[in-house]
Amino acid sequence: MRRLIGLQELAGPMLLVVAAALLGTVVSISTQSYFTDALVKVAIVVALYVFIGNSGVLSFGHVSFVAVGAWTAGVLSVPAAEKPAIMPSLAHVLRDRTVGNLSSLALAALVGGICALIVALPLMRLSGLAAGIATFGVLEITHNLLRYEEKIGPGLNTFSSVPETTGLRQAALGALVVIVAAYAYGRSRLGRLLRATREDPAAARAAGVSVYRQRVTAFALSGLLAGLAGGLYVHLLPVNTESVYLDLTFITLAMLVIGGATSLWGAVVGALAVSALDSYLAVAENGTSFLGWQIDLPAGTRVIVVGALMAVVLILRPSGLTGGRELRLRWPW
Amino acid sequence: MSESLVVEGLEVRHGGVQAVRGLSFEVRPGEIVGLIGANGAGKSSTLHAIMGVAPVTGGDIRLGKLSLRGRRPEEIARAGVALVPEGRRIFAELTVEENLKLGLAARRSRGAEAGVLSRVYDLFPIVEEFRRRHAGALSGGQQQQLAIARALVAEPDVLLLDEPSLGLAPTVVDVVFEALATIRSSGLAVLLVEQRAQRTVALADRSHVLANGELRLTLGPENANDTAAMVEAYFS
Amino acid sequence: MTLAVLNIDWQTLTDAVALGAIYALMAVGIGLVFGVLRLVNFAYGQLVMAGAFALALASQWGWPVWAGIVLCFAVVLVLSLAMDRLVFRPLRSHSPAVMLVATFAVAFLLQSVAVLWFGSLGKIATSLAYLNRPVTISNVDIRKITIVAVIVALACLLALTALLERTTIGLHMRAASMDFQTARILGVRANRVIAVAVLLSGALAAVVAVMLTVQTPLVTPDFALRDTIIVLAGVVLGGMNRPVSATLGGFAIGFASGLLGGALPTDKSQYLPSFLFAAVILVLLVRPRGLFARKGAVERV
Numbered sequence: 001m002r003r004l005i006g007l008q009e010l011a012g013p014m015l016l017v018v019a020a021a022l023l024g025t026v027v028s029i030s031t032q033s034y035f036t037d038a039l040v041k042v043a044i045v046v047a048l049y050v051f052i053g054n055s056g057v058l059s060f061g062h063v064s065f066v067a068v069g070a071w072t073a074g075v076l077s078v079p080a081a082e083k084p085a086i087m088p089s090l091a092h093v094l095r096d097r098t099v100g101n102l103s104s105l106a107l108a109a110l111v112g113g114i115c116a117l118i119v120a121l122p123l124m125r126l127s128g129l130a131a132g133i134a135t136f137g138v139l140e141i142t143h144n145l146l147r148y149e150e151k152i153g154p155g156l157n158t159f160s161s162v163p164e165t166t167g168l169r170q171a172a173l174g175a176l177v178v179i180v181a182a183y184a185y186g187r188s189r190l191g192r193l194l195r196a197t198r199e200d201p202a203a204a205r206a207a208g209v210s211v212y213r214q215r216v217t218a219f220a221l222s223g224l225l226a227g228l229a230g231g232l233y234v235h236l237l238p239v240n241t242e243s244v245y246l247d248l249t250f251i252t253l254a255m256l257v258i259g260g261a262t263s264l265w266g267a268v269v270g271a272l273a274v275s276a277l278d279s280y281l282a283v284a285e286n287g288t289s290f291l292g293w294q295i296d297l298p299a300g301t302r303v304i305v306v307g308a309l310m311a312v313v314l315i316l317r318p319s320g321l322t323g324g325r326e327l328r329l330r331w332p333w
Numbered sequence: 334m335s336e337s338l339v340v341e342g343l344e345v346r347h348g349g350v351q352a353v354r355g356l357s358f359e360v361r362p363g364e365i366v367g368l369i370g371a372n373g374a375g376k377s378s379t380l381h382a383i384m385g386v387a388p389v390t391g392g393d394i395r396l397g398k399l400s401l402r403g404r405r406p407e408e409i410a411r412a413g414v415a416l417v418p419e420g421r422r423i424f425a426e427l428t429v430e431e432n433l434k435l436g437l438a439a440r441r442s443r444g445a446e447a448g449v450l451s452r453v454y455d456l457f458p459i460v461e462e463f464r465r466r467h468a469g470a471l472s473g474g475q476q477q478q479l480a481i482a483r484a485l486v487a488e489p490d491v492l493l494l495d496e497p498s499l500g501l502a503p504t505v506v507d508v509v510f511e512a513l514a515t516i517r518s519s520g521l522a523v524l525l526v527e528q529r530a531q532r533t534v535a536l537a538d539r540s541h542v543l544a545n546g547e548l549r550l551t552l553g554p555e556n557a558n559d560t561a562a563m564v565e566a567y568f569s
Numbered sequence: 570m571t572l573a574v575l576n577i578d579w580q581t582l583t584d585a586v587a588l589g590a591i592y593a594l595m596a597v598g599i600g601l602v603f604g605v606l607r608l609v610n611f612a613y614g615q616l617v618m619a620g621a622f623a624l625a626l627a628s629q630w631g632w633p634v635w636a637g638i639v640l641c642f643a644v645v646l647v648l649s650l651a652m653d654r655l656v657f658r659p660l661r662s663h664s665p666a667v668m669l670v671a672t673f674a675v676a677f678l679l680q681s682v683a684v685l686w687f688g689s690l691g692k693i694a695t696s697l698a699y700l701n702r703p704v705t706i707s708n709v710d711i712r713k714i715t716i717v718a719v720i721v722a723l724a725c726l727l728a729l730t731a732l733l734e735r736t737t738i739g740l741h742m743r744a745a746s747m748d749f750q751t752a753r754i755l756g757v758r759a760n761r762v763i764a765v766a767v768l769l770s771g772a773l774a775a776v777v778a779v780m781l782t783v784q785t786p787l788v789t790p791d792f793a794l795r796d797t798i799i800v801l802a803g804v805v806l807g808g809m810n811r812p813v814s815a816t817l818g819g820f821a822i823g824f825a826s827g828l829l830g831g832a833l834p835t836d837k838s839q840y841l842p843s844f845l846f847a848a849v850i851l852v853l854l855v856r857p858r859g860l861f862a863r864k865g866a867v868e869r870v
Contacts, residue, residue, distance in 0.1 A: 058669065122854055129609065130857045132669065133805040136798065137846035144842040246794075250677050257670050300685040307678030314671045315659040384754055410756035422751040424744055434737070435744050439756025487756060 005328065010183045012327035013268040014176055017042060020272055021172035032168060034282070038275030039171035040232045042268055043178040044248075045255045047225035049267035050182045051218045052256060054191055056198035057127065060249060061119070061135030064142035065223040067244035068115050069108035069230025071146060074159040074239065077104045082161045089150035101165040105174070105231040112227015113220055120219035124212055139249065147241045158240040166235035174232045178225045182264055185221055194218050198262075251278070254310045260320025265327045270320065277309070278302055335362035336397030336413065338383070338491045338522050344391030345378045345546075352378035354546040355392070358539075360491065360522040365513060367533040367540035368526045371567050375546035376526040377419060380493050383524075384416045385409045396491065410439035415489035419496050421480040425469030429460060429479055432468050436483035453482045456512055474505030481512060491522045498529055510536055530563055542566040577832050579709040585827025587715040589820040590722035591780050595800040596819020597729065598773035600812050604746030605766045606657060607665055609809075611672040614797030615679035616652075616771060620645040620778030621788040622683065625692035634696045642775040648679075649771030653763065676794075683790035691789035694782040701783060714783045725776060726816065729769065733812070738765055799826060802849045808859025817861045822849070 017039065024035030048062050076099045078086060083095055099107065123134050146153060153159075166174070185191045194214040197204040201211055233239060251274070259270015281302040313320065338360040345353035353375040360366045368376045381387035383394050385406040394401040401409050410416075415436075424432050433453070437446060454461035457478040463471060468479060477497055484492055494513075498506045510532060517523055527533040534540045535557035542550040542563065550566040552559070599613050623644040627637030656675055660668050700717055703710040733739035738761075744752040745762045753759050781793060800819050807818015826845050833841060852860060 123850070126853060126857050129665075129805050129809060130853045132609075133802050134850050134853050137802065137850045140798070140846045141843045144840060144846075148839045247677075250673060253670060254674060257667075298685055300681045303677055303681035304685065307674045307681065310674040311656055311671055311678070314663070314667055314674070315656070318660075318663050318667045386750065386754065405759070406750075406753040407756050407758050410754060416754050418751060418754065422748060422754075424747055424751075426747060427740075427744065431740055434740055435752065435755050435757065438737075438741060438752075438758075483755065 006187060008328070009264065009326040010180070013046075013179050013183075013264055016268055016272060017172055017175050017179065021168055024168045031283075034275070034279035036166065036168050036171045036236060038272055038279065039168070039175045040166065040229060040236055041252065041255065041275050042175040042271040043171075043229035043232060044226060044252050045259070045267045045271040046175070046178045046182050046264065047222050047229055048252055048256050049261065049264060050185060050222035050225060051215075052222075053262050053264070053267065054186065054194045054198065054218055055215050056262075057215065058132050059135040059219075060132060060253075061138035061142075062222065062226050063244055063249045063252065064119075064139050065112040065116050065226035066230035066233065066248065067142055067146055067241070069112040069227030070159070070234035070239050070244055071153045071230075072111040072227070073104040073108040073231035074162050074234040075153055076107060077101070077162050077235070078159070079161060079163075086157060086160060087150065087154050089155075090153075091151040094152065101163065101170075101235065104235075105228060108231030108234075109224050109228035112230060113224030116223020116226070117216070117220040119223070120216040124215040124219060139245070143241055143245050154240070156241070158238045159234055160238050162234050162238070164235060164237070166232050171232060171236065174228065178228065179264065179268065181221070181225060182267075185218070186264060190214065190217055251306065254306055258310055258313045258320060260322035260324035262319065262324035263322055263326045266320050266322040266324055269322050273321065274306060274309075278306055281305055335490045335520055335522065336399075337361045338414070338524065339395045340379070340383070340392070341395070342392035343379065343382060343389065343394065345375070345382045345387050346390045347378065347387065352387075352546055353382065356543070356546070356548055357392075358541055358548070360524050362490070362522050363517060363520050364539075365517050365523040365525055365537040367537035368524065368543060369528070369530045369533055369540055369563075370543035370549075374543040376543055377495055378546075379543075380416060380495050380524070380526055383409070383414065383493060407439070410487065410489075411441065413441065413490035415439065415484035415487050415492050417480045417484045417492070417494040417497055419499065421473075421476045423468045423471075423476045423479055423483075425467065427468055428464070429466055429468050429471070430464040432479055432483050433460070433464070433486050436486040439487035439489070442488070449486050449488060453485050456485070456515060457482050474501050474508070477501060477505070477509060478512070481509070485516070489521065491524065492516060493524045493526075495526050496528060497525070498527065498532075506532075530567075531557055531560070534563070577828065580711070581828065581831030583709075583711050583715045585824045585831065587718040588827040589822075589824035590719045591777055592796070592800050592803060592823030593816045593820040594722050594725055594773050594777050595796065596804045596807070596815045597726065597812060598770040598777070599800065599804050600809065600815030601742075601766045601770045601773075602657075603804075603809050603815075604812065605742060605749065605763050606661065606668075608657060608660075608668045608672065609665070609801065610770075611669065611797070611801070612652065612676040612679060613770075613774060613800075614793040615676050615683075616645050616648055616774040617778045617781065617793035617797070618683060618788070618790065619648050619679065620775045621694060621782045621792050622687060622692065624696065624778065624782050625694035625788045628694050628696040629692060632696075637694075637696055638775075638779055641778055642772065645775040645778065646768060646771045649767050649774070650764070653767045657763075657767075680790050680794070687788075687790065689790060691787055691792070694786050694788055697779070697783045698786055714780065717783075718780050721776060721780065725773065729812075732769075738762070742766060799823075799845065802846065806849055806852055806860055808862030810859075810862055814859055814861035818859065821860070 020035060020039060024032050044066055052059055075094050076097060080098050083090055119138050126134055148155060193209050197209060197211045197214055205211060255270040255274045256267055258274055260266025281297060284297045285301060341357050343353050343356040356379060358366060368379060370376055378387055382389045385404050389402050396412055396414060399412060433450060459475050460479050460482045471479060497509050513523060525533060525537060534552050535554055540552045541548050556562060599610055602608060602610050620641040623641040624637050627640050652675060656671055660671055700714040701712055703712050733743055741757045741762050742765065745757055782788060799822055803818040803822030804815045806822060808814035829844055830838060830841055
């Protein structure tokens with residue numbers, strides 16, 4: 001029975017992702033891109049959840065690993081013939097190598113994970129505000145380096161010419177992989193130990209759990225998943241340093257908090273719900289009609305609505321739409 | 334004219350735990366009422382509920398005709414109830430004098446602050462002597478005297494004390510208990526929560542023994558040497 | 570006249586002092602609210618931005634300088650109080666993490682309101698531009714705003730210190746930031762203390778808005794955003810628990826970034842944020858409670 005409930009915690013998020021993907025296949029091509037984007041957001045938010053949700057420590061730095069993943073997959077995927085035009089100062093090692101879609105995603109995850117591990121080793125000694133500011137520092141440094149270091153990417157330019165392999169199917173599969181990994185980690189001994197440190201760090205320490213080591217593990221894993229999500233992202237649309245910086249940090253944190261930061265179900269629900277609203281508003285900004293009303297919102301309404309929604313949810317339901325709990329259906333028998 | 338503190342059918346709940354059940358008692362001006370009992374009997378919860386920092390789930394608390402239930406701590410302080418909190422809660426980084434001036438925040442009348450301070454200094458000369466020092470530099474006993482002094486400068490009707498003798502040397506405990514007797518004779522209503530049961534029973538006009546959040550027994554000063562009764566009430 | 574070391578000239582040095590002074594004021598503004606609410610206000614920069622837009626509008630309407638400054642203060646103070654009422658107050662009992670994320674949301678909200686209202690290209694505030702002209706003191710050219718910034722910052726800090734140390738409300742604020750519950754038990758009015766802290770913090774944001782618009786007359790919706798991020802790092806670096814350490818942290822990071830900006834060779838200067846935040850992280854690792862925090866000060870976050 002426990003096993004059944006456990007599988008339900010995995011099946012719920014997965015079914016939701018599949019349902020979103022299926023819905024995406026029946027709409028118009030232009031609308032489909034919103035679904036694809038939403039599924040990539042699910043991957044990013046679930047990656048965030050692996051660390052923030054399980055550890056209870058806030059990180060503003062995770063989009064760094066999305067960026068690193070995007071850069072890795074992007075640089076390695078641009079066709080060799082076009083590299084000199086987009087990235088004239090690229091290092092030789094990178095200039096001569098081009099890999100396929102799947103390898104680029106795997107490498108994005110790997111590099112994301114390694115970077116996260118390197119960052120985690122010193123930073124996970126910190127907690128509270130110091131940790132928050134330090135992870136923010138990581139985001140700043142990553143953004144700054146990617147922006148000006150032209151040996152490893154396009155610098156200020158946008159990643160054009162990356163094969164757009166992230167369609168609905170790849171986005172959904174990617175999101176599912178991240179969800180399964182997050183679920184497996186959460187059910188594992190390591191995940192349970194980390195959650196014990198979230199509930200009561202002192203008691204966990206007294207029981208011999210190394211808070212530091214558990215946090216490092218989770219941070220590295222969530223960096224790896226964020227790297228993968230970054231790879232998916234760069235294959236979805238032309239990315240530049242600004243698209244993997246403050247705005248993405250804000251929207252993904254908002255999704256996690258609105259959904260409910262302490263559960264996988266919350267992460268997925270939050271990502272999809274906010275994406276749906278955000279996409280609808282994006283459409284509405286270009287003019288649309290709703291129940292016969294002509295709606296034509298001024299540009300910029302989206303962020304206002306999402307920001308306001310986030311504030312309202314935080315005030316009324318600080319543990320998110322799902323209450324931060326996993327999906328538990330009551331069986332009729 | 335001073336007012337009485339009346340507690341009627343008080344219920345306090347902390348999370349899922351019922352800390353106080355149907356507790357009723359009264360403290361009149363010029364009286365010391367003791368609340369004694371084992372750890373977790375509900376003594377501190379009662380004080381916190383009176384002061385507005387613990388959630389009251391039933392019953393009422395009145396100062397004279399004014400109901401205190403549901404009011405904010407600062408309103409209750411300004412209505413004339415002063416608390417000497419457990420562990421003293423002195424502002425260590427402020428000077429002794431600044432700590433006393435904070436006590437003035439709840440004072441209902443304005444002006445003549447020098448007079449109030451000098452009366453408190455008479456009661457606790459040590460506080461006056463060290464008034465320019467940082468409060469954190471005082472010894473535990475001195476800090477306790479400062480905490481009581483800080484509560485008194487508000488000129489309250491009711492003084493609540495949460496284990497004032499905790500961790501103090503016996504000679505200092507004497508100073509504190511003597512001061513309480515003086516405070517009573519000045520017409521205040523004093524509610525004293527203590528672990529030192531025997532001394533409390535001897536000093537107080539009435540002492541209520543609490544167990545499991547309920548009032549079990551009320552003792553007068555004449556019972557101070559009746560240890561058997563106390564032991565039974567504690568462990569029943 | 571040049572300082573031989575690091576190739577820093579006097580101009581760079583004085584500019585660094587001025588930037589440090591402005592950042593110190595922002596740090597105090599953030600520190601005051603943190604003291605009483607244990608809330609790190611991410612949206613502080615948007616208060617400055619709102620004030621800067623008020624100045625820009627006033628100069629566009631051809632208002633006299635003093636009227637622009639009055640409008641700036643009015644806008645920032647009203648916005649501060651609204652923020653306290655609508656967001657901080659309902660969130661008061663929540664965890665610091667929730668409050669931090671909420672102010673993050675408010676920051677983005679205000680920024681997008683500004684985009685909607687003024688467009689992302691921004692407006693220009695020109696009324697005080699003459700302060701950018703230099704004066705020459707013993708062969709060194711110093712911009713007037715540098716001198717004004719340092720004097721204004723010192724005056725604000727002195728006035729604030731006097732308020733905190735010499736007045737009753739100041740004593741109440743200090744007590745509330747050390748132990749709010751005990752302060753309330755003693756009769757300190759929570760709402761009043763918080764309102765005063767929020768208003769003072771807002772007034773400082775308005776002062777900062779005036780000075781920053783002199784230095785950067787182009788006011789965009791992300792005005793002061795970068796500065797806020799750097800100041801926040803500085804405040805945590807200095808130590809959040811005391812106004813003094815927060816102020817020093819703010820000054821230190823402003824001074825350091827001004828100096829680094831001048832000292833880095835031109836081809837490395839775009840990496841200034843990396844150097845700055847690497848230094849912040851290093852210091853935090855060595856002294857997690859902050860450089861200037863007192864020993865034994867408890868962090869409640």
